Amino acid sequence: MTRQKFEQRKLLLRGQEQVDRAxxxxxxxxxxxxxxxxxxxxxxxxxxxxxxxxxxxxxxLKDIAEQCWSDERQYSAEIWHEYFKQQFLPDEYDPELCKDEKYRKWDFDPGGQPVLIGSSTDLTVKGFAQYMEQIHAFGGQMGVEFHESPPRG
Incomplete structure (x- = not known):
């Protein structure tokens, strides 16, 4: 028997009613x-x-962009965000940190050079909290005074 393409379904099991449906x-x-x-x-x-x-x-990101100097210059929040993605995004899929098992941090261009394709949108709540903790730790090492306290995981 050949069936038609089966569309993926996601069910959240919160109680017996959802278990019965599954x-x-x-x-x-x-x-x-x-x-x-x-x-x-x-x-x-x-x-x-x-x-x-x-x-x-x-x-x-705003605090770091306004207060942090590196190589005798300041960088925009966007540049810092790209830098932090390279430094702090998970290198491989981790089910606790990444929301999709297809997650990849890097791909390669036709010349074989690595290209960052990972995004903070790929992270779970826990993964993003960890990412933010790493950004706060970096800023703290650079002497940044944050206007809000670091998030809790």
């Missing part, structure tokens, strides 16, 4: 021995929040 779905799913389906059960992975992102730009 079981009903599994009982009625069209099977195909040539194209088996994969079932994955794990704790919900929460993507970083927009307010975390807004706080990053209005807080530590």
């Amino acid at each position: 079981i009903a779905l599994l009982r009625n799913v069209p099977l195909d021995a040539e194209r088996p389906l994969e079932l994955l059960v794990r704790e919900e992975v929460k993507a970083r929040k927009l307010d975390q992102n807004a706080r990053m730009w209005a807080g530590p």
Whole structure:
């Protein structure tokens, strides 16, 4: 039997009602021995929040851009953000830090040079909190006085 393309479905199991729906779905799913389906059960992975992102730009990135000097010059918040992504994004997929198992930090251009493709949008709430802690630690080492306290993980 050849089935049509199966659209991915995500169910959050919060109670017995959702468990019953999941079981009903599994009982009625069209099977195909040539194209088996994969079932994955794990704790919900929460993507970083927009307010975390807004706080990053209005807080530590702004403070670092205004107060930090490197190589006798100051850099914009955007340049610091790119630098911090290179330094602090996870090198590999980690289910606690990255929201998608397809996460990659680097790719390579046609000439073989590494290109940063990872983004802070790829991080979970926990991953983004860790990223922010690393930015705060960097700023602290550079003598930056932050206008808000570091986030808690």
